[in-house]
Amino acid sequence: MSGTFVGMPAFPKAAHEAVNNATLRGNLRHATHTIRAKRAKAVGEISDWAELREAGKRIKDHTLRHLDRYLTQLEESVTAAGGVVHWAADAEEANRIVTALVKMTGESEVVKVKSMATQEIGLNEALEAAGIHAYETDLAELIVQLGKDRPSHILVPAIHRNRGEIRDIFVREMGEWGRPAPEGLTDTPAELAEAARLHLREKFLRAKVGISGANFMVAETGTLVVVESEGNGRMCLTLPETLISVVGIEKIVPSWRDLEVFLQTLPRSSTAERMNPYTSMWTGTTDGDGPQTFHLVLLDNGRTDTLADEVGRQALRCIRCSACLNVCPVYERAGGHAYGSVYPGPIGAILSPQLRGTASEIDASLPFASSLCGACYEVCPVAIDIPEVLVHLRERIAQGGRATRDGNTVVLKPAKGHAAERAAMRAARWAFSHPGALGAGQRLASRTRRFHPRTLPGPGRAWSATRELPTVPAESFREWWQRTRGGKDATK
Amino acid sequence: MNSRDLILGRVRRALADVPRDDTPPVPEQPGRDLQYEQAVDRSYLREHGARSVAETVDLLAENLADYRAIVHRSTEEELPYVIMRLLAERGPQYVLVPPGLPPEWMSAADPTRVHDRAVSTPRELDKVTSVVTGCAVAIAETGTIVLDGGPDQGRRRITLIPDHHICVVRVPDQVVASVPQALERLDPARPLTWISGPSATSDIELDRVEGVHGPRTLEVVLVSGE
Numbered sequence: 001m002s003g004t005f006v007g008m009p010a011f012p013k014a015a016h017e018a019v020n021n022a023t024l025r026g027n028l029r030h031a032t033h034t035i036r037a038k039r040a041k042a043v044g045e046i047s048d049w050a051e052l053r054e055a056g057k058r059i060k061d062h063t064l065r066h067l068d069r070y071l072t073q074l075e076e077s078v079t080a081a082g083g084v085v086h087w088a089a090d091a092e093e094a095n096r097i098v099t100a101l102v103k104m105t106g107e108s109e110v111v112k113v114k115s116m117a118t119q120e121i122g123l124n125e126a127l128e129a130a131g132i133h134a135y136e137t138d139l140a141e142l143i144v145q146l147g148k149d150r151p152s153h154i155l156v157p158a159i160h161r162n163r164g165e166i167r168d169i170f171v172r173e174m175g176e177w178g179r180p181a182p183e184g185l186t187d188t189p190a191e192l193a194e195a196a197r198l199h200l201r202e203k204f205l206r207a208k209v210g211i212s213g214a215n216f217m218v219a220e221t222g223t224l225v226v227v228e229s230e231g232n233g234r235m236c237l238t239l240p241e242t243l244i245s246v247v248g249i250e251k252i253v254p255s256w257r258d259l260e261v262f263l264q265t266l267p268r269s270s271t272a273e274r275m276n277p278y279t280s281m282w283t284g285t286t287d288g289d290g291p292q293t294f295h296l297v298l299l300d301n302g303r304t305d306t307l308a309d310e311v312g313r314q315a316l317r318c319i320r321c322s323a324c325l326n327v328c329p330v331y332e333r334a335g336g337h338a339y340g341s342v343y344p345g346p347i348g349a350i351l352s353p354q355l356r357g358t359a360s361e362i363d364a365s366l367p368f369a370s371s372l373c374g375a376c377y378e379v380c381p382v383a384i385d386i387p388e389v390l391v392h393l394r395e396r397i398a399q400g401g402r403a404t405r406d407g408n409t410v411v412l413k414p415a416k417g418h419a420a421e422r423a424a425m426r427a428a429r430w431a432f433s434h435p436g437a438l439g440a441g442q443r444l445a446s447r448t449r450r451f452h453p454r455t456l457p458g459p460g461r462a463w464s465a466t467r468e469l470p471t472v473p474a475e476s477f478r479e480w481w482q483r484t485r486g487g488k489d490a491t492k
Numbered sequence: 493m494n495s496r497d498l499i500l501g502r503v504r505r506a507l508a509d510v511p512r513d514d515t516p517p518v519p520e521q522p523g524r525d526l527q528y529e530q531a532v533d534r535s536y537l538r539e540h541g542a543r544s545v546a547e548t549v550d551l552l553a554e555n556l557a558d559y560r561a562i563v564h565r566s567t568e569e570e571l572p573y574v575i576m577r578l579l580a581e582r583g584p585q586y587v588l589v590p591p592g593l594p595p596e597w598m599s600a601a602d603p604t605r606v607h608d609r610a611v612s613t614p615r616e617l618d619k620v621t622s623v624v625t626g627c628a629v630a631i632a633e634t635g636t637i638v639l640d641g642g643p644d645q646g647r648r649r650i651t652l653i654p655d656h657h658i659c660v661v662r663v664p665d666q667v668v669a670s671v672p673q674a675l676e677r678l679d680p681a682r683p684l685t686w687i688s689g690p691s692a693t694s695d696i697e698l699d700r701v702e703g704v705h706g707p708r709t710l711e712v713v714l715v716s717g718e
């Protein structure tokens with residue numbers, strides 16, 4: 001998969017570097033704690049959260065279990081509404097399709113609204129190689145792109161940059177890409193946002209091609225939905241003449257009505273808002289309003305392989321709200337970059353190794369980058385049992401077993417004695433030896449979970465304590481920590 | 493094999509463990525999908541709390557304001573003067589109007605009306621700083637207004653490029669309590685824009701900053717029938 005960050009060190013090494021970066025750590029701590037508190041309030045405001053969560057889970061499960069049917073239905077309804085549907089089995093094919101579509105317009109630049117799918121396939125790089133400039137228009141993505149950097153959080157990709165750094169990047173780089181930063185730019189967020197507005201407006205007004213992802217696709221009506229805050233999404237979806245949307249096949253919901261669940265759970269779980277500032281919905285093309293050409297590229301790229309795993313397929317329910325990142329003690333310490341993929345945090349730890357397989361050290365180590373505290377499952381608005389999938393993947397990495405790669409069944413060898421094993425061990429050790437991330441009073445609800453591993457299945461048995469594997473206690477991580485270290489937090 | 497068949501084939505093989513659909517169809521209701529209906533438990537609420545019509549409108553006003561929209565109330569008769577005043581406060585020379593905006597709304601306003609024509613380029617529209625529109629529906633619980641490109645709302649771009657958007661909501665007719673109720677009223681075939689407050693970002697150290705790309709000022713006029 002071309003979205004892999006080539007040469008990415010395995011989780012513990014990357015995490016170790018992050019821990020030594022004081023700015024990153026401070027920003028992350030501030031950010032995750034702020035969002036966490038706000039989110040709890042937004043979720044607490046509605047009394048039927050549990051019912052909405054259950055409905056969201058069931059809608060997604062039902063869709064996944066009948067995905068072939070809903071994909072063909074979606075194709076029909078998008079086509080009937082004036083769109084053109086393309087199918088891409090992998091990243092390479094998706095990039096080829098999009099590049100050809102852009103070339104057909106004769107344009108050499110495109111505006112993009114933040115999309116994890118296009119980051120996953122490395123679309124910007126592929127377009128660049130074909131001589132097409134892709135401009136990221138989300139403020140955070142702009143910061144990341146200008147800073148020649150990688151995103152570190154699903155929702156706040158520039159979470160690792162503080163205002164001083166952002167100002168410096170704008171002053172240094174904006175002129176290279178278009179309208180330079182205003183004279184005397186300071187580091188107040190309002191001025192920085194204004195600088196981005198001016199810089200990007202020029203690009204929106206002349207853009208002929210827009211590229212997006214989508215949060216949801218409705219099979220019944222052919223409607224695509226993009227949820228956003230800044231308005232750059234509206235710009236990209238409305239002003240260009242041609243719109244190309246690259247969307248993972250798991251983003252389908254069966255009916256229009258199903259949006260009533262996710263449009264309530266996603267904003268509250270994600271940005272802790274009753275509703276995000278802007279949501280755009282479009283169905284094919286509309287005469288005289290918005291792009292007159294619409295292409296939908298349906299992306300597999302490891303999703304059907306993930307679907308083939310009866311335990312692991314629940315990861316495809318994810319609506320990318322990022323709540324699991326914000327509660328994760330390991331993420332808070334390690335930072336997003338340590339996960340070596342566009343999907344960081346707990347969801348990344350179960351999604352990347354399934355989408356990409358576990359051949360690389362980083363992917364083999366990801367399922368071990370967790371203390372299994374269960375906080376991610378508690379907050380997940382579609383109830384993905386992330387710890388259950390983590391344990392399942394650990395078992396397969398340690399003991400080997402059947403998996404699906406590119407549609408074929410393969411038998412994975414046990415990692416024992418290989419580099420993957422050592423990477424995995426280091427990740428597990430790392431996750432357990434950095435509990436300082438758990439602030440006082442933080443609620444970790446493993447007590448309520450039906451799933452209580454006493455020891456790591458697979459590795460716990462196969463690899464004895466002499467291999468320095470910390471066994472997972474039946475009590476919660478925090479309880480364990482308090483009991484064994486008396487709650488003394490030496491790292492703060 | 494083309495990629496479509498390849499992907500669909502992989503999906504079907506991946507789902508080999510899933511039992512085939514054996515729910516009997518309902519002959520008198522073709523198109524009804526019982527399996528889907530049974531799969532999803534919809535015991536969540538259609539709206540949160542019981543409110544009178546007036547209370548629902550109040551909640552809308554409250555939630556709009558909470559997300560930094562500026563809320564005004566007016567009667568049908570006062571509306572032209574309210575719009576006149578809101579425009580005068582910002583003093584634009586031109587104001588964009590959709591083709592089907594009731595002419596009386598603008599009858600007292602000073603700025604020259606500009607119509608968005610199909611041939612207008614985004615760059616031309618960028619010279620106009622204010623826009624006045626109606627809406628399709630407004631959601632009280634979330635403080636959201638939804639535009640559906642109707643004659644009094646125009647193309648999506650006219651409420652996007654100007655920096656100042658005045659949106660008129662007819663209360664209580666256009667107000668619903670909740671997201672589920674709003675979806676029932678909306679037509680998915682139309683391009684829809686859901687707006688909850690002015691555009692915002694929290695990307696810089698999580699400080700909320702109003703307005704990156706959409707209108708930085710959103711004024712909502714709740715106009716009542718009498």
Ligand code: SF4
Nearest residue numbers: 318319321322324380
């Ligand atoms: S796994 Fe759940 S909590 Fe995490 S991003 Fe996905 S939907 Fe949100």
